[in-house]
Amino acid sequence: MTNDVRSKSMDPACQEMLRACEKSGLETAWDRLEKQQPQCGFGELGICCRNCNMGPCRIDPFGEGASRGVCGATADIIVARNLLRSIAAGAAAHSDHGRDVAHAFQLIVEGKAPSYCIKDPEKLDRLMKEYGLDSPALLAAAIMNEFGKQDGPIQFTRRVPPQRLELWKKLGIDPRGVDREIVECMHRTHIGVDNDYVNLILHGLRTSISDGWGGSMIATELQDVIFGTPKPLFSEANMGVIKPDQVNLIVHGHEPLLSEMIVAAASDPDMIELARNEGAKGINLAGICCTANELLMRQGVPMAGNFLSQELIMATGAVEAMVVDVQCIMPALGPLASCFHTKFISTSPKAKFPGATHMEFHEDTAGETAKEIVRTAIKNFRNRDPSRVQIPDIKTRCMAGFSVEAIVSALGGSLDPLIEAIKSGSIRGIGAVVGCNNPKITQDFGHIGMVRELIKNNVLVLTTGCNAQACAKAGLLQPEAAEKAGDGLKGVCQALGVPPVLHMGSCVDISRILVAAAALANALGVDISDLPAAGAAPEWMSEKAVSIGAYVVSSGVFTVLGTVPPVMGSKAVAELLTSGAKDVVGACFAVEPDPVKAASLMIEHIDSQRRKLGLA
Ligand code: SF4
Ligand code: MSK
Structure with a gap:
């Protein structure tokens, strides 16, 4: 890594502060990454295991040394177990957030949290109807119960198209409560339990679904009930x-x-x-x-x-x-x-x-x-x-607040105009671009390179998390950014007065994207995997992102990762994730660090889905 701040961040404010830190000798994540070089090759490939005290064990990736851990675990088993533990940690983080919100909601309805109130009673009514309950107290109890549900389904998974639900049931990945699934991840990855990499990964998918369509979705829905469902508004970033x-x-x-x-x-x-x-x-x-x-x-x-x-x-x-x-x-x-x-x-x-x-x-x-x-x-x-004091004089206007409800309202009350725009080709497809920063990639470079390429090619981008902030800083969240979009997308955005990149919220709010995808698929009478849509996490780093990637793919959305996940030490696992999964859940991962090439993969996928749907 060079010391040139431009290789560390493409954000001019961050560049200015990186120079300032360097001048005053303040250490940052980029310096610490440099001090970590070379990072552990076994860790990068996912082939080290310390799940028991006969280890730690590691597999020789060149095939010259150990090919099995002390217990006999192969690279396939070790990589799959490590992946499952990451999914468990990510799902736990999101879902514990969801639990905290559910707990607060319960206290509010019991009158024990006087600082809060219910800001969206309509959404509360909709949720009570969805659960078939007639009081907020019963809803609060039912939602708290979702986390530890030992058998039977969790409610929001019933929002998916019937084809997807049937597939999940057939595969045995229609999840129970997220706590139950996470505990089972930890059990299965204990020494001497689940030693079949396919079986391990299938449980990873089940656990991730209990996060995306469970814990995370509970967080989003109840936060809307308590604090209000977002509506379009303007602010500033950087x-x-x-x-x-x-x-x-x-x-x-x-x-x-x-x-x-x-x-x-x-x-x-x-x-x-x-x-x-x-x-x-x-x-x-x-x-x-x-x-x-x-x-x-x-x-x-x-x-x-x-x-x-x-x-x-x-x-x-x-x-x-x-x-x-x-x-x-x-x-x-x-x-x-x-x-x-x-x-x-x-x-x-x-x-x-x-x-x-x-x-x-x-x-x-x-x-x-x-x-x-x-x-x-x-x-x-x-x-x-x-x-x-040194404050970079850099900030950008941005538009946010695109909940599914706000998008439907901007479209005049239904998804029909969006469906028509997709059918006519004005909007070629939908790209969900989310996730973190990672100092292994120039800050925001992966995000911005990909999003610019997508909108230029008439792909409407839905964003959350740190991608949304990268887009905001780069001016892509203002209606004027429509000028940077292809003619079709530009026309739609200008008619509606919205940016070509719609900010849908935080990491747990990727559940909004799932809800939008399910609603679109249901309206078209197809599965989510049939939609001209693709996902991406160009600069991901957290275990939450691993869970997100797994539930997005399990929901049927092809997903491109910009940083390499630690699975390459097992050819079998890598192949299952990047190709075999397509025959199982109708979607798979791709890994492509170049954001423009990654966008091309998404666009190719969108085009092939369009052809299958008979769209020009
Ligand atoms: Fe080694 Fe097996 Fe123990 Fe892992 S579980 S540390 S591979 S002996
Ligand atoms: S904050 S998980 S760095 S997106 Fe949700 Fe950003 Fe990733 Fe955290």
Whole structure:
């Protein structure tokens, strides 16, 4: 890796801050990646195992040394077991988020979480109808019960087209509760249990479905009920949203339960008055990672940056407090905060960090905790050293808030106009581009290269997670970006006044994309795998992304990965994922680090699905 900041990030604000960090000797993820070189080849190929204490074992990829672990496990078994454990961890992260929201919902309906209310009663009614229940309390109990369901299906899987459901049943992957499936992942991967790589991977698919159509979808649906279903709105993205003359409070992580309370507390007139008394012009709230997506989608709170921006945002020296909950929060933030006046505040009982002040969040006292956090940030304003402040003057306008409900409403009340545009070829197909940053790829390069190529070729892009933030920073989430789209897509976007890339929310909100795909397939009377649609995670890094990839493919969507998953040590597993899966679930993975070539693979797939549907 070179020291040239352009090879590290294509975001000019990040480039500016990378130069600043280099100048002041502050270490970032890119430096640490460099210090990790060469990374472990066994790990990269997925052929090391430490599932028991006869190991650790590793397989010689060149066929000259050990071909089996002490227990006799082959590369196929080890790679499949490792993959299953990653899916379990990713599904657990998403679904525990879903559980927290479900728990909050239960407390709200019981009147035990006074800081919250129900902002979308219509959606609540729809969910009660879907579950066949007539009271919010019964719905809350039924949803809590979904997580640990020992037998029988989980409700939202019944949203898929009948063909898909039949296929899942035939394959034995129509899942039970996500907790049940995750426990079984851990059981199967224990020494001497499941040693058939196909059987292991099939259970991985089942577990991932219990995340995508279970835990994650519960998170999205109940967050909409509690905080409101997103509607189109405008905001801004990138580090220029940090304000030099205000108290800057940055929220980072994933769950909106606390951050929504912080939004409320930061707009409290008493708090604003307090900030003025401390010499600030006001309180400025901005987000990182999926907390940013959640708050942008519903409240229009600006986004300071995506995953790889987190250290650089703190390094502006203008952050009074960075408040975190769970997932994608680098432990490096603690030591970095100590180089500035920044208060690094952890809030989840599940996630403590070295160097952080812990201000624990509980639903029943959420409002007070949020106020205490905002007060802490305000009081810290006087400790800011103006001589160390450097805020890149870079930000971009963006449009977000495209829930499925908002898309249907923008289309005039039904999906028919979208179906017609797909049939006529104005929209060639749909690309779902999601996922993280990974310093192995120039930050945002994979995202932006792919999305630009897709829209140029009339593929409407649906986005979530850190891809959405990359697109926002690059100006692709504004209606004017239609100019960068092919003529067909441009016409549709201009007629509707929407961008060619629709921001659908956070990582758990990939469930919105699943719902949209199921609704489209149902409207056309086909399976999801028949749709002219493809998915991609150009810069993925987290285990959540592994679970996402697995449930998207299990749902029938061809998916391209931009960073290589640790499965290449088993030819059999790699072949199953990249080709054999097509005969099983009607979709498979491809791995292509070049974003333009990856977009071409997606477009080829879209075109072949169009031909099969008899579309020009
Ligand atoms: Fe080695 Fe088998 Fe134990 Fe894994 S489970 S560490 S391969 S002996
Ligand atoms: S935040 S999981 S880095 S998308 Fe959801 Fe971004 Fe990936 Fe975290």
